[in-house]
Amino acid sequence: MFTGTVKIEICQAVGLRATDKQRKFWQDEPILDPYVQLDVDENHLDRSSTKPKTFDPVWNECFTHEVQDAVTLGLTVFHDAALPPDYFVANCSIPFEELVSRNDKTADLWVDLEPQGKLRVRIDLKWNDQDQQSGCGTGDGEGIGGRGGGSITTGKEPRREFKERQGFNRRRGAMRRKVHQANGHKFMATFLRQPTFCSHCREFIWGLGKQGYQCQVCTCVVHKRCHKLVITKCPGMRDESSQDTESPRFSIDMPHRFVVHNYKRFTFCDHCGSLLYGLFRQGLQCEACNINVHKRCQKNVANNCGINTKAMAEILSAMNISPDKQIKTPKINYRTTTCQSGQTPATKSKKDVMNFDTEFTKEDPVLTPEDPDEVSYINQEEFQGFSFVNKDFNPARFGAQ
Numbered sequence: 001m002f003t004g005t006v007k008i009e010i011c012q013a014v015g016l017r018a019t020d021k022q023r024k025f026w027q028d029e030p031i032l033d034p035y036v037q038l039d040v041d042e043n044h045l046d047r048s049s050t051k052p053k054t055f056d057p058v059w060n061e062c063f064t065h066e067v068q069d070a071v072t073l074g075l076t077v078f079h080d081a082a083l084p085p086d087y088f089v090a091n092c093s094i095p096f097e098e099l100v101s102r103n104d105k106t107a108d109l110w111v112d113l114e115p116q117g118k119l120r121v122r123i124d125l126k127w128n129d130q131d132q133q134s135g136c137g138t139g140d141g142e143g144i145g146g147r148g149g150g151s152i153t154t155g156k157e158p159r160r161e162f163k164e165r166q167g168f169n170r171r172r173g174a175m176r177r178k179v180h181q182a183n184g185h186k187f188m189a190t191f192l193r194q195p196t197f198c199s200h201c202r203e204f205i206w207g208l209g210k211q212g213y214q215c216q217v218c219t220c221v222v223h224k225r226c227h228k229l230v231i232t233k234c235p236g237m238r239d240e241s242s243q244d245t246e247s248p249r250f251s252i253d254m255p256h257r258f259v260v261h262n263y264k265r266f267t268f269c270d271h272c273g274s275l276l277y278g279l280f281r282q283g284l285q286c287e288a289c290n291i292n293v294h295k296r297c298q299k300n301v302a303n304n305c306g307i308n309t310k311a312m313a314e315i316l317s318a319m320n321i322s323p324d325k326q327i328k329t330p331k332i333n334y335r336t337t338t339c340q341s342g343q344t345p346a347t348k349s350k351k352d353v354m355n356f357d358t359e360f361t362k363e364d365p366v367l368t369p370e371d372p373d374e375v376s377y378i379n380q381e382e383f384q385g386f387s388f389v390n391k392d393f394n395p396a397r398f399g400a401q
Helices: 096-100 129-133 309-318 350-355 372-376
Strands: 002-014 034-040 043-047 058-070 072-079 087-095 107-112 118-127 180-182 185-190 212-215 258-261 283-286 332-334
Touching (some): 002 072, 002 096, 087 096, 087 107, 087 118, 087 185, 096 118
Antiparallel strands (some): 002 118, 072 087, 107 332, 180 185, 185 212
């Protein structure tokens, strides 16, 4: 947790693209009008200005706020639509523990967004005076590493975290549009303009306003009660095959066999839940499990052919096994390292080598030329058993042969 003043500078973003939810009825790639929304532990802080018609916006805007017992910093990119609601583009979550553990005064970093894109931010943390007086850290209290990475305590007083208020002001400061993340899906409350069925339990979604949750990446629609039970991963989720998988996991990979089908009665898509419109060849049907989907939804359908996802979720819940709902820490590339005098940057994990420039990792080794006569005078037995190869370095990750 972090208590103090946080200064965030939103610099720029690259590689932003519209999600399938936004380009649902667009033949060409829609141009974005992006802005960034900032939140701490799902409490709204601020938002940047809107940059019109660009996929690589540049903001260079600073925001300074006081936070208390903050755990996670959330950055969400939205498209400023002419008519509300605004479209989701990408987001990421940065734990304050990651920032506090570094010795930099100001963190200048690139953060990978999900489902795609990168965001450059500068973050400066300044602890308040109460935390310094409690003897929990050292230093002058300024900068990310001002406390030397010490534990955060408040003496005998209990920790106060961001909690929902009571009474009439309990929703003040809440997120304007909250993103519910489960198994890589980015669910948001959605107003359904036509009769829709849940893609998880196959039941009708009742209600009058914002009846269900829809993933902004793969466009699947579920009940509010079902979004925590989704067991299939979102197709737009970043590939995590290179990450460690120490915890027990399960995987479902049974592809469908879709063929074009003519429907003689009203049929609803089993993915987005809406009607398959048209007079003939309205959609696709799986030859094995007979699910029906739009042609535009085919690429987003999970590989769960022949699996009853509702029954499987109930069995996993009875076994106290739940899908992966935790927010993944994004890959962070630090641009600069400004260390205090007499200190060296600490290596947080073995994965730090992944932050090296690819031009450096793929560069052919070049030996320094030496006089052969001088080499002959060196006793080669002194180098017996010496190795300069890092055992944690895997050249296959960088495409080396």
